Amino acid sequence: MCAAIPDTMTAIEVRTPGGPEQLVATTRPVPKPEKGEVLVKIAGAGINRADTLQRQGKYPMPPGATDIPGLECSGTVVALGEGAARFKVGDEVCALLSGGGYAEYVNVPEPQCMVLPPKVDLVTAGGIPETFCTVWTNVFDRSRLKPGEVFMVQGGTSGIGYTAIQLAKAFGSPVLATAGSDDKCKACVDFGADRAINYKTEDFVAVGKEFTQGRGVDVILDMVGGEYIPRQLEVLAREGRLCFVALMGGTKVTADFGMIHRKHLTVTGSTLRSRPVEAKGEICRALEEKVWPLFAEGKCWPVVYKSFPLTEAAEAHRLMESSAHIGKIMLVP
Template sequence: MTTVPEKMRAIDPAEAGGPDVLRIVERPVPRPGAGEVLIAVAAAGVNRPDVMQRKGAYPPPPGAPSIPGLEIAGTVAAVGEGVGPEQMGQPVCALIAGGGYGEYACAPAGQCLPVPDALTMTEAAAIPETLFTVWSNLFERAFADAGDTVLVHGGTSGIGTMAISLGRLFGLTSIVTCGTDAKCDAARVWGADHAINYRQEDFVDRVAAITGGAGVQIVIDMVGGDYVPRNLKCLAEDGRHVSIAVQGGAKATIPIFQVMQRRLTLTGSTLRARDTGFKTMVADELSRNVWPHVEAGALKPCMDRTFPLERAADAHARMEAGDHIGKIVLTMR
């Protein structure tokens, strides 16, 4: 640890509020615990949960740092007990429960993936949160298989663009919703098979038209609220509805008889509070099934814009404005 400084620059708001609370402060450099590595962070992804945490609506889970940031890329600077010294100096990206908005952050070794030559550090930092989320929900909870059609709301978000990318790699047909024609165009350019402007068209009617009335096998929903019963109308028999966020409301009225009659499955998950064992299992699956595509350059994140750490407020303002297409990333240097 002698080459690691005692202090670092970080974003660690003392109070909830608007983007202006995201100011640079000095914090102690964390020390890796058993099974952890310390990463000298080159870049950190910005995600919707970071915005919610800043507003005071999504506190970090017990034991997680108060510093926001759920995904990072950088170089291993120190290792904790039980982690082999060969990890030192390795370029990695990682899913973490918090701490990404700082020059150093700790990550469980099992939640790290190597950064191949095909990725820049900035691109690598934009992958873990969306990849872990989409893989665990689309392929594990919804059992996506080649030939399935999936409806994804928020088609140009980080989650949406990752779902499009994975769908393209694994033989899915993707239908996405977006809020503007420009975003629909961007989603199609990124690889979506169909894009619906939900402000101009009823997505339920459009899904029926696209699928010839058969419906989709899977809905990945980030909206909740009154979208849920509408989503169920889009599902084919034996369809699966997966809730991963509730941006439009945490409660919904469910037509139970429709669920029974058409044998629908309603499920969902949150990722941040899951234990290290689960996230390590997902990382192992990604290493086997997805990472070869990353190494070959066939899977990259859709990048929107990068900001230096001191402009984290601008990064959050851009995310809240909703104009971004793909991932927003903070760079440390």
């Protein structure tokens, strides 16, 4: 039986857009679940690059979303809103959020809650939903990666990066991954990459063509954009697909669109946060059905670099922005 639900909770808010020091602890009322929602007592919450953009005022919340940052969590269901019936009070879940993960409690639309992946503890599961949902919808839904096709991910030691390596490899694709140091390249190989590329000392276009004997790679998952775009168009094979989940290197660039025409390329991208509950629920059900068994088989596993107490969210953001981490950074209430 769950303990009594308090009236108030500790949460992290953005005092004003700016640096990590703008993340401050505050006291908020514990939310009450609305129709179709569950109230989750948070055990662990993953930090994502989008959280740092929200803190800077560069990633606005969708209408109706809480101003508390945090796009994923794990925890225990402690209350049910009207019509919520898939889970019961006391169930342990992990959840995809529109916001609210940097707190002790959060309301979640029930379709965005998932059972815990096999062999993953409750706290660690809080770092899984955002990255796995992002990779699944962009690599397998939008980019249609098929077994045997060569896959490249930019930034292989980020949360999205290691997730993409594991999933692409598990579903039968040779994998190339870029990283910014030899240690990070070794980590990419440990995650399952067939070839890691140190982008500071190697040209990923040349390596990609060499790896494929000149044919080019089939799918690229990119978080950089900017000057990477024309180079990625060059390394793609005929009928190749380039998919963006972030554009940290810039949104505007000069590129040869004739190459897209000649090589029959597809360039696409998407965001997850703004999608309707039904769409997010479909992604969550696909993960439970098709990806969670991979955890039981040892083909996927969570990678947590460091955990911080909830009230040290600013330090967690400083680590995120240093890019010194390999894997997920977590907040633990």
